[in-house]
Amino acid sequence: MALGKDYANQHCSIARALEVVGERWTLLVVRDAFYGVRRYNDFLVHLGAPRAVLAARLQSLVDVGVLDKRRYQEAPPRDEYVLTERGIRLWPVLRALGLWGREALPGTLPMRSFHHVACGTELAPAGDCPACGLAVPPADIEMRPGAGLDPDPADPVSRALLKPRRLLVPLELPPSESRRV
Amino acid sequence: MALGKDYANQHCSIARALEVVGERWTLLVVRDAFYGVRRYNDFLVHLGAPRAVLAARLQSLVDVGVLDKRRYQEAPPRDEYVLTERGIRLWPVLRALGLWGREALPGTLPMRSFHHVACGTELAPAGDCPACGLAVPPADIEMRPGAGLDPDPADPVSRALLKPRRLLVPLELPPSESRRV
DNA sequence: CCTGGTAGGTTCGTTCACTGAACCTTGACT
DNA sequence: AGTCAAGGTTCAGTGAACGAACCTACCAGG
Numbered sequence: 001m002a003l004g005k006d007y008a009n010q011h012c013s014i015a016r017a018l019e020v021v022g023e024r025w026t027l028l029v030v031r032d033a034f035y036g037v038r039r040y041n042d043f044l045v046h047l048g049a050p051r052a053v054l055a056a057r058l059q060s061l062v063d064v065g066v067l068d069k070r071r072y073q074e075a076p077p078r079d080e081y082v083l084t085e086r087g088i089r090l091w092p093v094l095r096a097l098g099l100w101g102r103e104a105l106p107g108t109l110p111m112r113s114f115h116h117v118a119c120g121t122e123l124a125p126a127g128d129c130p131a132c133g134l135a136v137p138p139a140d141i142e143m144r145p146g147a148g149l150d151p152d153p154a155d156p157v158s159r160a161l162l163k164p165r166r167l168l169v170p171l172e173l174p175p176s177e178s179r180r181v
Numbered sequence: 182m183a184l185g186k187d188y189a190n191q192h193c194s195i196a197r198a199l200e201v202v203g204e205r206w207t208l209l210v211v212r213d214a215f216y217g218v219r220r221y222n223d224f225l226v227h228l229g230a231p232r233a234v235l236a237a238r239l240q241s242l243v244d245v246g247v248l249d250k251r252r253y254q255e256a257p258p259r260d261e262y263v264l265t266e267r268g269i270r271l272w273p274v275l276r277a278l279g280l281w282g283r284e285a286l287p288g289t290l291p292m293r294s295f296h297h298v299a300c301g302t303e304l305a306p307a308g309d310c311p312a313c314g315l316a317v318p319p320a321d322i323e324m325r326p327g328a329g330l331d332p333d334p335a336d337p338v339s340r341a342l343l344k345p346r347r348l349l350v351p352l353e354l355p356p357s358e359s360r361r362v
Numbered sequence: 363c364c365t366g367g368t369a370g371g372t373t374c375g376t377t378c379a380c381t382g383a384a385c386c387t388t389g390a391c392t
Numbered sequence: 393a394g395t396c397a398a399g400g401t402t403c404a405g406t407g408a409a410c411g412a413a414c415c416t417a418c419c420a421g422g
Contacts, residue, residue: 233373258417
């Protein structure tokens with residue numbers, strides 16, 4: 001958000017958090033990372049953000065320790081962006097935002113639902129499993145598509161996200177798909 | 182965020198929520214509303230946002246039904262901005278952000294803690310009361326200042342927020358205080 | 363009647379960030 | 393040598409945020 005001076009003297013944890021993840025696109029990048037997106041180009045086609053902005057956001061998320069940039073291939077050199085422990089702790093924020101967007105805003109069909117991978121039960125609003133009575137970490141959550149999703153999206157990342165998927169599992173696009181940008 | 186086209190075709194509840202509350206200052210306005218701030222000038226001195234931006238944010242929050250603008254005095258005409266039911270449902274978002282800002286970001290002293298007003302117990306991360314085993318609505322939460330707060334802030338709103346306060350209770354500033362802007 | 367003060371804004375010029383398009387680099391493949 | 397893909401950077405144009413000044417309505421004191 002490039003705020004610095006104004007938010008800095010707010011003496012407030014909420015303001016501090018917003019300094020880090022409050023800029024445009026930032027939380028959507030983190031959301032995609034939970035959905036398994038790891039590569040620059042996949043973020044790009046899924047978000048539709050300008051390349052320069054995406055590069056800046058990825059860099060700043062790495063700088064604050066939310067994402068880790070790591071080499072996954074040497075020739076040609078390719079990096080991927082993976083959520084750190086600190087980034088994974090942002091899940092309750094995304095969860096709360098998504099819940100509010102779905103329930104408090106009018107005329108929204110449910111886009112995705114989140115289930116405990118061990119038992120299939122849909123998670124309670126607080127993020128725990130009603131059946132097991134346990135707090136469910138993001139790695140044990142399965143995302144399932146809902147009625148509000150576009151059934152035939154244009155970009156390959158959205159198409160891959162139409163299938164039920166466990167959070168944080170890297171998204172692997174079929175080679176034929178990655179060509180359609 | 183004036184995004185419209187880009188976020189709009191994201192088919193995602195998180196993106197929809199961010200369209201509404203994702204702009205700079207917006208969530209801090211909502212936070213202040215939870216703390217009892219209701220008047221334009223109080224938001225202004227506490228946030229330090231430009232007047233034009235604050236006016237635009239308040240108006241857009243009224244437009245989307247998060248705040249209600251209502252006349253509380255006729256002569257001279259004075260309006261106050263109060264959280265609606267829809268706005269109050271944003272509490273889990275602020276809670277999650279504040280928790281992350283405090284626990285995941287380094288070097289932060291706790292600024293405020295939140296307690297169940299019925300028993301005084303500090304709330305669990307999910308927002309429930311560990312002693313009573315109940316989900317606690319914002320109206321039953323008491324905010325208490327923590328070690329990270331500036332003990333002698335410049336503006337009267339920050340000074341008023343140094344005392345333990347129940348959420349959503351309107352902030353009444355002593356007349357002598359409101360003069361020091 | 364004149365001045366001053368307060369609440370709640372609007373207007374305006376400057377600065378800064380976002381946008382979209384084009385371009386660049388590295389390495390693999392043919 | 394030419395082409396392709398990934399992952400960027402650069403750049404001009406636009407829109408939003410910023411800070412200061414100004415405006416309006418009302419009341420109080422001298």
